[in-house]
Amino acid sequence: MGDIAKILILFGTLLIAVGVVLLLVPKLPFLGRLPGDIMIKRGNTTFYFPLATSILISILISFIVYLLSRFR
Numbered sequence: 298m299g300d301i302a303k304i305l306i307l308f309g310t311l312l313i314a315v316g317v318v319l320l321l322v323p324k325l326p327f328l329g330r331l332p333g334d335i336m337i338k339r340g341n342t343t344f345y346f347p348l349a350t351s352i353l354i355s356i357l358i359s360f361i362v363y364l365l366s367r368f369r
Contacts, residue, residue, distance in 0.1 A: 322328060333349030 329347055329350050331347075331349040331353065333352075335344075335346040335348055337344040
């Protein structure tokens with residue numbers, strides 16, 4: 298039962314972290330508008346690919362996972 302309790306606590310903490318991130322992301326003015334993000338407007342069609350933003354988020358997540366694995 299102890300292992301299940303730890304997993305549930307970890308899952309709950311993860312849900313809280315995701316909720317906080319979702320609340321704060323719209324308030325970050327630079328996220329999604331970095332140099333390197335691709336936006337093509339032609340007529341009534343807009344294509345947007347956040348390349349630089351995706352790379353930045355990937356680096357941050359990788360760093361967090363690295364830190365968590367070091368202190369485990």
